[in-house]
Amino acid sequence: xxxxxxxxxxxMLEVAQEQGLETAWDRYDAQTPQCRFGATGLCCRVCVMxxxxxxxxxxPKGVCGASVDTIAARNLARMIAAGAAAHSDHGRDVAxxxxxxxxxxxxxxxxxxxxxxxxxxxxxxADGKDDRELAREVAEAALGEFGKQEGELVFAYRAPExxxxxxxxxxxxxxxxxxxxxxxxxxTHMGVDADYKNIIMQGLRCxxxxxxxxxxxxxxxxDVLFGTPSPLRAKVNLGVLDPEAVNIVVHGHEPxxxxxxxxxxxxPELRRLAEEVGAKGINIAGICxxxxxxxxxxxxxxxGNFLQQELAVMTGVVDAMVVDVQCIMPALSDLAKHFxxxxxxxxxxxxxxxxxxxxxxxxxxxxxAKEIVRKGIExxxxxxxxxxxxxxxxxLIAGFTAESVFYFLGGxxxxxxxxxxxxxxxxxxxxxxxxxxCNNPKITHDWAHVEMAKExxxxxxxxxxxxxxxIADAKAGLLRPEVAFELAxxxxxxxxxxxxxxxxxxxxxxxxxxxxLITLTNIVHEGGLGDDISDIPAAGAAPEWMSExxxxx
Numbered sequence: 001x002x003x004x005x006x007x008x009x010x011x012m013l014e015v016a017q018e019q020g021l022e023t024a025w026d027r028y029d030a031q032t033p034q035c036r037f038g039a040t041g042l043c044c045r046v047c048v049m050x051x052x053x054x055x056x057x058x059x060p061k062g063v064c065g066a067s068v069d070t071i072a073a074r075n076l077a078r079m080i081a082a083g084a085a086a087h088s089d090h091g092r093d094v095a096x097x098x099x100x101x102x103x104x105x106x107x108x109x110x111x112x113x114x115x116x117x118x119x120x121x122x123x124x125x126a127d128g129k130d131d132r133e134l135a136r137e138v139a140e141a142a143l144g145e146f147g148k149q150e151g152e153l154v155f156a157y158r159a160p161e162x163x164x165x166x167x168x169x170x171x172x173x174x175x176x177x178x179x180x181x182x183x184x185x186x187x188t189h190m191g192v193d194a195d196y197k198n199i200i201m202q203g204l205r206c207x208x209x210x211x212x213x214x215x216x217x218x219x220x221x222x223d224v225l226f227g228t229p230s231p232l233r234a235k236v237n238l239g240v241l242d243p244e245a246v247n248i249v250v251h252g253h254e255p256x257x258x259x260x261x262x263x264x265x266x267x268p269e270l271r272r273l274a275e276e277v278g279a280k281g282i283n284i285a286g287i288c289x290x291x292x293x294x295x296x297x298x299x300x301x302x303x304g305n306f307l308q309q310e311l312a313v314m315t316g317v318v319d320a321m322v323v324d325v326q327c328i329m330p331a332l333s334d335l336a337k338h339f340x341x342x343x344x345x346x347x348x349x350x351x352x353x354x355x356x357x358x359x360x361x362x363x364x365x366x367x368x369a370k371e372i373v374r375k376g377i378e379x380x381x382x383x384x385x386x387x388x389x390x391x392x393x394x395x396l397i398a399g400f401t402a403e404s405v406f407y408f409l410g411g412x413x414x415x416x417x418x419x420x421x422x423x424x425x426x427x428x429x430x431x432x433x434x435x436x437x438c439n440n441p442k443i444t445h446d447w448a449h450v451e452m453a454k455e456x457x458x459x460x461x462x463x464x465x466x467x468x469x470x471i472a473d474a475k476a477g478l479l480r481p482e483v484a485f486e487l488a489x490x491x492x493x494x495x496x497x498x499x500x501x502x503x504x505x506x507x508x509x510x511x512x513x514x515x516x517l518i519t520l521t522n523i524v525h526e527g528g529l530g531d532d533i534s535d536i537p538a539a540g541a542a543p544e545w546m547s548e549x550x551x552x553x
Contacts, residue, residue: 004307004445006475008238008392012311015388021338023310024329028441044071047190064190073196074188076551077203081184083552084206086326087511088146088177088214089349090253094221095142097256097362101225102136106260106365109135110227118220122154135224142217148176155220156212159517160524162532167208172201174209181206210552216514222293226259229296229399229508231408231501236474238308239393240301242283243317246274248376249303250294251287252324253509257346257360258290260369261322262298270373277380282373287312288327289467289509296399296508304475305446305468306546307439313341316386320376324360325350327438327547340382342375396479398470398506402518408499417526419499420462425528428491430460430537432523434516435469437542437550446472448543453478457503460489464519467510469542478504513553516540 003025004010016023037043042054044062052062054071061067066074101107109115109131119126119134122141126134145153153174157164167173174180184206187193193202223229241247248265250258264270265282274282285303286294294300303312306327312318313335320342321332333354336343345352346360346368358375360368400408409419423429433456439445449472453463457478465473473479478487484496488503496503507515520533529536542550 002444002447003441005447005450006237006308006392006445006472008390008475009304009308009311009445011390011392012238012308012314012388015314016311019314019338021314021335022331024307024331025441027331041072041075042068044074046074046188049190066194067196069196070194070199073199073203077184077199077206078188079548079551080203080206081181083548083550084177084210084214085181086549087210087218087552088181090325090511091177091214091216091218091221092143092146093254093256094218094225095139098135098221098225099139099143100362102132102139105363107225107256107362109224111224114220114228115224118224121158138221138224142221145213145217146177147179149179151175153177153209153213155216156208158521159212160521160532163534166532170201172205172208174205174213177209177213180209207552211514211517215511215553216517218511219508219514222255223401226255226293226297228403229401230404231397231399232296232299233395233397234295234299234301235393236302236304236396236471237393238303238312238315238390240283240285240303241312241315241317241389242280243387243389244280245283246277246279246281246377246380247283247285247318248373249285249287249312249318249321250290250323251309251321252328252350253289253326253511254324254347255290255293255297256362256365257322257324257369258286258294259297260365261373262294262300264366264369264373267370267373270370270377273374274377274380277377279377279380282377289511290324292398292467292470292506292509292512296506301393302471302474305439305471307441307445310335313339315389316340316383317389319379319383320344320372322346322372323350323352323355326549328352339386340379340384342379344372344375346372392475394475394477396474396506397481397502398474398479400464400501400505400507402515402522405505405519406522408501417522419495421523421526421528423491423495424537428460429462429495430491432462432464432520432536432538434464434466434513434538434540435473435543436466436510436513436540436553437545438468438547439472440544440546443544446475446544449473450476450478452541452543453504454487457484457488457492460491462492462495463504464507464516465504466507466512466516469544470506470508473504474506478502479506510549510553
């Protein structure tokens with residue numbers, strides 16, 4: 001199996017082989033053959049009477065009597081709970097940052113219009129209130145959504161009325177975010193819920209608490225704090241790393257840190273220091289979802305997606321890799337020792353043995369960010385001359401949101417989804433597909449994301465994408481408007497030409513899957529395609545998924 005379709009990745013994998021450096025692909029090969037019971041979800045480790053393996057004809061039940069269906073449902077539900085916890089803890093931290101912004105400090109309200117829109121959704125009266133006062137009320141209301149014990153998630157009522165009624169009928173209308181996660185962990189404890197259907201329904205409820213709760217809170221409040229993205233041009237792939245500049249790579253998921261790194265890199269004193277050590281400037285680049293966050297708001301280049309984090313270090317020009325939470329390989333610590341790269345962890349939730357820890361605090365955000373950037377600059381002279389930077393980089397357009405699609409389709413004076421709905425109704429557009437999620441060394445890197453997107457646009461399906469999938473499509477050139485004339489079907493081509501958009505739209509990071517939910521809801525509200533999201537010709541896939549977050553979304 002080819003390890004990657006990306007030429008830059010293939011070049012760096014050759015470098016790894018020549019230098020005897022281990023990658024995720026090598027560690028995967030060392031693990032094969034992987035456990036069949038674990039791979040099929042038929043191993044139960046919930047209690048220590050086990051681990052129990054379901055073997056047809058010999059051991060059809062666990063020691064406690066749990067059936068194959070119960071065990072599989074428990075495992076799936078626990079993955080959903082972990083994924084929802086990751087997205088929702090992200091959202092909680094953003095809400096906390098907004099609360100700090102209301103009190104003064106390094107953060108502020110960048111989008112007051114979005115602040116008022118979110119306040120309205122939360123049932124808060126914005127009349128006569130300044131940004132700080134309103135930000136405090138919004139932050140407190142958002143934080144309350146995590147631990148609430150009564151009632152249901154407020155944002156869930158943004159969904160079409162028919163969808164809300166269906167959730168209520170099925171008994172899965174999401175309540176407090178934390179409550180749904182805790183309830184899964186209780187239900188899947190030994191000796192509690194044994195009905196696989198009942199377990200799965202709670203899994204769905206928890207996933208809804210992620211999409212319409214934790215993730216949506218993260219997306220909405222990040223827009224308030226850092227600005228709602230708008231379409232912009234940028235570049236992607238390992239070729240964005242500059243051998244002559246200080247390269248600081250931010251990797252992870254929380255823009256509270258990366259936004260401050262971007263700001264700190266513009267500090268005149270630090271830029272002078274970079275010149276003094278022989279660098280021509282400070283170059284910020286991103287990996288994974290924090291890359292998407294600063295890409296769509298600032299046009300910061302993206303070095304790569306999940307499976308390129310080790311490859312970026314192997315270029316020999318990364319002076320500091322600054323990580324926060326989620327999708328960070330512990331292997332980076334040992335790898336960095338082969339180079340001059342400083343691996344800097346910043347979250348008390350994500351400490352890696354062997355890495356340098358500089359704990360990030362929103363109360364001292366810019367001060368700490370400057371300290372981190374300074375460390376990267378001071379490391380520049382320690383390069384050992386082994387630089388191997390692939391030439392590959394691709395142009396892209398990113399920064400689409402539910403709001404910007406609204407204006408692109410209808411124009412500034414007649415913002416509407418009507419052209420999109422009409423295109424589906426008259427058959428020029430066959431529907432909309434969301435391709436999202438991770439990379440996985442079990443699958444040729446980027447292949448499934450790119451080939452699925454190509455096939456869909458060929459058949460007049462508009463594609464929206466987030467996370468590492470969006471980065472894969474960007475590297476393949478699918479986020480350029482001109483690709484519509486090269487690969488898209490005639491109907492989609494006409495729409496892209498008329499509106500001026502690529503056939504594949506970058507909607508942001510993984511928590512920004514909530515933008516897809518809002519977009520679909522807006523399509524329903526526009527009318528003509530039914531009264532529920534399920535009436536729209538829409539589909540979703542995470543073809544290279546590896547993380548529990550992907551199960552939840």
